[in-house]
Amino acid sequence: MVKKTSKPLWDFLSSVRLTVVLLILVAITSIFGTIIPQEQVTATRFARDLSPGLLNLFNSLQLFDMYHSVWFRSIICLLALNLIVCSLDRFPATLKLFRLTPKPDRSKPFEGMPPHRVLTIEGGLKETTDNVGDFLKERYNTMVIKKTDKETYFHCEKGRFTIFGVYLVHLSVLIILMGGIIGSLLGFNGYVNILEGESTDTVFLREGMSYNDKDLGFGIHCENFSIDFYDNGMPKEYRSDLKFIMEGKTVKEAILLVNHPIKFKGITFYQASYGSLAGDKALLKISNAEIDMHDFTLEVELGKPVPLPGNGARLILADISDDFMNMGPAVKISIMPEGREEISFWLFKYQYNIKKQYPGIFDNFPKLNPSSYKPYTFYVDDIETVYYSGLQVNKNPGIPLVYTGFFTIIVGLFVTFLTSHRRIWVHITGKPGNISVKVAGKASKNQVGMEKELDRLVTSLDSCLNPGREI
Amino acid sequence: MFKPGKGDIMLHSVILSYITFFYFLSFLFYLLMMVMEKKAFGQIATIITLTGLAGHTFALIVRWVESYRLDIGHAPLSNLYESLIFFSWTIILLYLLMERRIKNRTVGTFVTPLAFLALAYASFSDNVSSEIRPLIPALQSNWLTAHVITCFFGYAAFALSFGISLMYLLKKSHMANIKTGFFNLLPGAGTLDELNYNMVIIGFLMLTLGIITGSVWANAAWGSYWSWDPKETWSLITWLVYATMLHARMVRGWKGKRLASLSIIGFACVLFTYFGVNFLAGLHSYAV
Numbered sequence: 001m002v003k004k005t006s007k008p009l010w011d012f013l014s015s016v017r018l019t020v021v022l023l024i025l026v027a028i029t030s031i032f033g034t035i036i037p038q039e040q041v042t043a044t045r046f047a048r049d050l051s052p053g054l055l056n057l058f059n060s061l062q063l064f065d066m067y068h069s070v071w072f073r074s075i076i077c078l079l080a081l082n083l084i085v086c087s088l089d090r091f092p093a094t095l096k097l098f099r100l101t102p103k104p105d106r107s108k109p110f111e112g113m114p115p116h117r118v119l120t121i122e123g124g125l126k127e128t129t130d131n132v133g134d135f136l137k138e139r140y141n142t143m144v145i146k147k148t149d150k151e152t153y154f155h156c157e158k159g160r161f162t163i164f165g166v167y168l169v170h171l172s173v174l175i176i177l178m179g180g181i182i183g184s185l186l187g188f189n190g191y192v193n194i195l196e197g198e199s200t201d202t203v204f205l206r207e208g209m210s211y212n213d214k215d216l217g218f219g220i221h222c223e224n225f226s227i228d229f230y231d232n233g234m235p236k237e238y239r240s241d242l243k244f245i246m247e248g249k250t251v252k253e254a255i256l257l258v259n260h261p262i263k264f265k266g267i268t269f270y271q272a273s274y275g276s277l278a279g280d281k282a283l284l285k286i287s288n289a290e291i292d293m294h295d296f297t298l299e300v301e302l303g304k305p306v307p308l309p310g311n312g313a314r315l316i317l318a319d320i321s322d323d324f325m326n327m328g329p330a331v332k333i334s335i336m337p338e339g340r341e342e343i344s345f346w347l348f349k350y351q352y353n354i355k356k357q358y359p360g361i362f363d364n365f366p367k368l369n370p371s372s373y374k375p376y377t378f379y380v381d382d383i384e385t386v387y388y389s390g391l392q393v394n395k396n397p398g399i400p401l402v403y404t405g406f407f408t409i410i411v412g413l414f415v416t417f418l419t420s421h422r423r424i425w426v427h428i429t430g431k432p433g434n435i436s437v438k439v440a441g442k443a444s445k446n447q448v449g450m451e452k453e454l455d456r457l458v459t460s461l462d463s464c465l466n467p468g469r470e471i
Numbered sequence: 472m473f474k475p476g477k478g479d480i481m482l483h484s485v486i487l488s489y490i491t492f493f494y495f496l497s498f499l500f501y502l503l504m505m506v507m508e509k510k511a512f513g514q515i516a517t518i519i520t521l522t523g524l525a526g527h528t529f530a531l532i533v534r535w536v537e538s539y540r541l542d543i544g545h546a547p548l549s550n551l552y553e554s555l556i557f558f559s560w561t562i563i564l565l566y567l568l569m570e571r572r573i574k575n576r577t578v579g580t581f582v583t584p585l586a587f588l589a590l591a592y593a594s595f596s597d598n599v600s601s602e603i604r605p606l607i608p609a610l611q612s613n614w615l616t617a618h619v620i621t622c623f624f625g626y627a628a629f630a631l632s633f634g635i636s637l638m639y640l641l642k643k644s645h646m647a648n649i650k651t652g653f654f655n656l657l658p659g660a661g662t663l664d665e666l667n668y669n670m671v672i673i674g675f676l677m678l679t680l681g682i683i684t685g686s687v688w689a690n691a692a693w694g695s696y697w698s699w700d701p702k703e704t705w706s707l708i709t710w711l712v713y714a715t716m717l718h719a720r721m722v723r724g725w726k727g728k729r730l731a732s733l734s735i736i737g738f739a740c741v742l743f744t745y746f747g748v749n750f751l752a753g754l755h756s757y758a759v
Contacts, residue, residue, distance in 0.1 A: 016718055016722040016723055017723070019718055020715050020718055020719060020723075023711050023714055023715045023718070024711070024715055026711055027707075027708045027711040027712055027715075030704050030707060030708050030711075031704075031708065033699060033704060034701040034704045034705060034748070038699065067699045180697075189694070189695070230543065230605045232604070232605070234604065234605055234607060235607055235608060236605065236607075236608070237608055238608050257608070258608035258609055258611070258692060259608065259609065259611055259612045259691055259692050260691070261691060261694065268694060270692075270693065270694040271608075272693070272694070392693065392694040394694045394695070399690070399696070402696060403687070406683045406686070406687070409679065409683075410679065410680065410683065413675070413676055413679060414676070417672045417675075417676060418676075
């Protein structure tokens, strides 16, 4: 091949040496990002241990967000450019090769062919030629014949398209990259936490290190969030019952599960996380030491006084804590007896365990004693928890393109590696009664498979041309 | 009803610990065949390996059925233990298919130890729990099966390519000049090179499918088809190494030692993608 030395930049960009260097470069630089933390929280923790000089270096190289850094993107862009120039550089030659009319009367393919690929036929030349022609036509779509009085050459082939496989693979890589670019330019990645029973119409976008609000243009209402567990305590299902609201009306109701996102108005919702907050209600169990009666329960709501049964006093739920003094959930109640001073104390949810672990704790600290207001003893039966559902909210118009690229790269790879361009030459010559039929072939890859195909072809050609002969 | 029992010893894990021993035995016989230059040992090795594969397949099915009996039915492809036994299975299956095709048993000496090690690690390490556990919500997807099967067939093909590369380098090193019987049964260097290339092609196709199925799944589960999570990134690094290798071979005509060395680097990346990444935090943490 003649090198076009007049275009050094073109030659540089179209070289496979550049491709190999870039592929290795992407591979090596990608390793950094798997060692250096890329998420804000972990990256901050990591950065704390670095010396100021090193931290500056890391920051200026954008190593804490390296896959989105200018230099990493530049390498990818250069790789894409290399891919494009390479393809443009080589495609015309490939197309010419594809369109080339094959020359059937070549002697080279028959050089050094094994003797069992030569058949000797007793029939006439024309008759044999016609039979061979029909035989080949049945098996191959493309056939070129060169005929003279004395001899005939056939050239058949299949899989000529295989040379385009590589272009399809490279085009697919570009399609996927294009999909990625479109997604990052026109799409967004957001998240939002919605409390059960509440609605929202804005989500938060992560853009680098800053956070922005985004108005969706419609409302999402979280009717209910639930977790289902297996018997061994592992989570089985996270589920949000959602309603999509436009102009005050529910236009869509849907159940959101992990692995089953919901699409609404081009925006996709994913069940990403959940959490819980203490609500504002608690259920108390109360026993009375003087009256030997059954314990009774009392539902209380934060800040709303209720009468204490069997007594003139009023009880008020003053506070709720998820974890009071590192001893688990607790509520604070205040009791206001008639004409006496108010008494306030905390009730632990896991009262029994705490009493066992710290004997005497309740007697020593009246503020923690569930029997502070005699003759009653109070227990926390339940504290209301309110769940919030954490939704990932995305719009990615690049997805169809990316998936197209996924599909075509698979097709391209199969065409490139698993199909081959197989060519077959058949030469017929000789006098009537002693006709020789030679079969030769060549494949662009998997020559072993080609040899097997040739053997099969010769065997069936033999039985086709010599139908009566016993083997 | 599902009851987590730590002390439960299940049938399939007993079978698998025997299979581990079988694969070690077949390695010994393949080795014996090369050292003694007696093909009969190779035939015995093949029979042992085949028996091992049959038992291995049976154990996989038993575990699968068992998970349904526990009411948490899923294909045994969901955690480190299950992936190790599947990896071992794919290596042996692919190896036996190759052995049938090339009619040379020496590759077995270099490949059966890998299957043995994977199974031994699964069966005897304290870090790997053989308990059948239910699928957490993120894993409840049909993509799980497609993703794991394609990835591990890819890994197995790369494992074979690794073994063949070792053979090639041994054959080419001066050790081969010493007149020992050991190297006499090895296929020719050209055959090994071609075989290596073919294995890399199979591995590359499978890895590509594995990455794509993983990507489509990630998009359904997490809303992002690519998150630069360490495992994703390392699978891309592996893909790039083998892509480099294919370019070097197809366009620049690299062969022999250079290609064998690249294949060894590639397999190191495979191992890091599989095991090493567990030391780095990420989305694939349930594979531990």
